[in-house]
Amino acid sequence: MERLAFELESAGPPAPRAPPVVVGVVASGNLEVLVEPGDLAGRCRVEVATSANGFAEIWDAVLRDFAARNAVAGLALSVNDAGATPAVVSLRLDQAVEEYLGQRP
Amino acid sequence: MTPGNPGHLPARRSYREATARRRLAGILDPGSFTELLGPSERVTSPHLAGLGLAVAFDDGVVVGRGLLGGRVVLAASQEGGFMGGAVGEVHGAKLVGLLRRAERERPAGVLLLLDSGGVRLQEANAGLVAVSEIMRALLGARAAGVPVVGLIGGGWGCFGGMGIVARCCDALAMSEEGRLGISGPDVIEATKGVEELDAADRALVWRTYGGKHRYLLGEADLLVEDDLAAFRDAAAALLASPRSLDEGALAREHERLARRLADFGGCTDAADVWRAAAVPDPDRLPLLDADAFRRAVAAARGEEP
Numbered sequence: 001m002e003r004l005a006f007e008l009e010s011a012g013p014p015a016p017r018a019p020p021v022v023v024g025v026v027a028s029g030n031l032e033v034l035v036e037p038g039d040l041a042g043r044c045r046v047e048v049a050t051s052a053n054g055f056a057e058i059w060d061a062v063l064r065d066f067a068a069r070n071a072v073a074g075l076a077l078s079v080n081d082a083g084a085t086p087a088v089v090s091l092r093l094d095q096a097v098e099e100y101l102g103q104r105p
Numbered sequence: 106m107t108p109g110n111p112g113h114l115p116a117r118r119s120y121r122e123a124t125a126r127r128r129l130a131g132i133l134d135p136g137s138f139t140e141l142l143g144p145s146e147r148v149t150s151p152h153l154a155g156l157g158l159a160v161a162f163d164d165g166v167v168v169g170r171g172l173l174g175g176r177v178v179l180a181a182s183q184e185g186g187f188m189g190g191a192v193g194e195v196h197g198a199k200l201v202g203l204l205r206r207a208e209r210e211r212p213a214g215v216l217l218l219l220d221s222g223g224v225r226l227q228e229a230n231a232g233l234v235a236v237s238e239i240m241r242a243l244l245g246a247r248a249a250g251v252p253v254v255g256l257i258g259g260g261w262g263c264f265g266g267m268g269i270v271a272r273c274c275d276a277l278a279m280s281e282e283g284r285l286g287i288s289g290p291d292v293i294e295a296t297k298g299v300e301e302l303d304a305a306d307r308a309l310v311w312r313t314y315g316g317k318h319r320y321l322l323g324e325a326d327l328l329v330e331d332d333l334a335a336f337r338d339a340a341a342a343l344l345a346s347p348r349s350l351d352e353g354a355l356a357r358e359h360e361r362l363a364r365r366l367a368d369f370g371g372c373t374d375a376a377d378v379w380r381a382a383a384v385p386d387p388d389r390l391p392l393l394d395a396d397a398f399r400r401a402v403a404a405a406r407g408e409e410p
Contacts, residue, residue, distance in 0.1 A: 001157040022144040025124055026161040027186035034144050034162055051159045082159045 004048040004056055006063050007040060012071030014041070021100040024092045031081040031089060033096035038076030050081035062086045066093045075100070118333045120258040121282050125167050125184035128218050131333030132256070132340060133171035133180065140169040142199060150193050152228035161187045164195040168203045173216070174341050179207050182218035185261035190221035192267065193228040197235020204242035207251045214252040214344040217274065222289065223265015236266030243273050244350070252276075252347035256336050257283035257325070262314060264289045272324065275348045278339035279316030279325040280332075281395070286314045312375040312391055321382060321402055322365065330395045 017037040024032040038045050046063055066072070070093075077096065084092070120128060129138055142148055144162035153160045165187035170179055181203050183190040192200075200217075207215045224232035243253055255274040257263045262284030263271050271277055271285060279285065288296075290304035290313075303309060312318055320328040326343060329335040348354065372378045379387035384405040390398060403409065 001159070020143070020145045022126075022162060025184055025186035026159050030186065032144075032161060036145060049159065078162070080159055080161055 002048075002050050002053045002056070004050070004059055006046040006048070006060065008044040008046060008063055008067035008072070009042075010044050010067040010071060010073040012073065014074035015072055015097075015101065018100055018103050021096060021103070023096045023099055026080045026082050028082055029084055029088065031079055031084040031092055033092050034078040035096045035100040036076045036078070038074055040074065040076075042073050044072040044075045044077065046077045046079065048079040048081060050079070050083070052081070052083045058086055059089075062089050063093075066090060070094065070097050072097055117330070119331050120256075120280060120333050120336050121260055121331050123333065124186065125165075125182035125218065125220070128259075128333065128336075129167060129169075129171070129180060129182045132216065132218070132337045133173055133178070134175065137172035138169055138180070139171065140167060141203070142168065148195055148199075150195050150228065152193060152231065156227055158227065164193060164199065165190060166196045166199050168199045170212070173213070173337070173344065176213035176344075178214050178216055178344070179203050179210075179212050180216040180218065183220045183259070183267075185220035185222075185259045188225055188227075190219075190259070190261050190267075191223060191225035192221060192232045192235050192239075193225040194231035194235060196225070197232060197239060201235065201238045201242045204239065204246045204253070207246040207253075208242070208249045211249065211251055214254060214347075215246060216340055216344075217253065217255045217270075218259075219255050219257050219263040219267055219271055220259030220261045221263055221265070221267040222261055223267055233266070236270065239266075239270050240273050243270060247273075247275060247347075247350050250347075252344050254278070254340055254343040256340060257285055257316070258329075258331055258336060259283065262286070262289070276326040276343040276346065277319075277324065278327040278329055278336060278343060279319055280329055280336075281311070281316045281391075281398075282331050283316045284311065284314035285316075285319050285324060290314070308391065309374075317390060317398055318375045318378070320398075321379060321384070322369075323361065328395050328399055335395075 020036040022034045026032050149160035165184045168181045252275045255271045255277045258280035268287045290310045293302040294304040316328050319325040327339045329339045369378045
C-alpha cells in the first residue's frame, strides 16, 4: 500500500462547488474516485492510496495529462486504487469529473 | 424475438452488470435516494488498513433513504466488486444501523440488495458478530411491522451469513443468475471433494444455487429476469405482502420444511428435485425465460400462473 499526494496546475475557470460524487469500485484492476470541492485556489489536490507500490512517476504523468484535459482547479480528488492500469485510471478520472460537473444544481 | 426483426431483444438494463449504486438508482424512484454515511464521511475499514489492503470509502455497502412508488423506504446495496461484497465491521454496522433506524422510523419497508460471499475473512470475528447483529436488527424491524425484502441478482450471489440473513427477510426476489446458499460451491468442493460438488461445472452450480431452483423450493418468492425494472416491480409487489412473524407462522414454515425434506431428501441433483416436483420436461427448465419458467412451475403446483 502506497499513499501519494499531488497538487496539479489546471487551466480554465475554477470548477463550481457541487455535491461529492464517487465513481468506480475498488475491485482488482479497478479504482474508485471521489470528487469533492477542494481548498486550493487554481489547483487540484489529488490523494491516491494504491495497492501497487512504486508507480509514483506513472501516477504523476497520468494525473498531469488529466489536469491538462479538464478544468479541475479547485477540486479535491481522492482515489482508492486496486492496481488499475494507466488507461483505466485516465478513463475513471474523466468519468468522475464529468459526473461531478454534470449534476443539476 | 420480434418477427421481421431477427436478433432484436427488448431493451433491458441488466441488474447483474450494474454497480451497487446504479442498482439503487434503477430500483428507487429517480433522484429520490439520499445516502447515509456516504463516501465523503470516509468511514472505512480499520482492519483492512491495518493489513495494508485497499479500502473503499463506503466499505462496500451503500445505505440510505429513498422512495419506491412514492413511498418512503430504507435501502442498502452491497457492492460485490469490493471484496466480494463481504461483511466487515463497518459494512455490517451500516446494515445494522439502517435496520434499527427502520424499527424507529417505520418506513414503508426496507430493501436489501444483497450481493455477498458472506463474512469478510480479513476481519472474521468482527464480521461474524456483525452478521448476528444484522439478523437481530432485521427481525426487530419485522417485529415492529416494517417489511424487509431481499433482492438477489448480483454476480456474487448471497452466501454464508448473508444467505441466512436473506432467509430472515419477509420475502425474496431472485433472478436465475442470482444464487443463494450457505456454503458456496468452492467451499463444498474444498471440504468434501470434487465428487460431492464440482465447482467448475457452472450448469451444476447454477441449477443447485440459482434463482430458479430457489423459487421452486419455495425460498425465493418471485423469479424475475436480470432487469432493473423487473427487480423494481418485484420489490414493490413484495413490500405489499409482508409475512407474519408469529409462532403459528414459524410452526407452519417448519412443517413445510419437514415436508420438503420428506419429498426431496433422497434427491442427489436439482434436476431430480424438479422431476420429483412433477414439473413437466424438467431438463428444459434452465432454458426457459422467467415467465415461461413461472408458468411451468405453476402448472406443476396446480396454481394459476
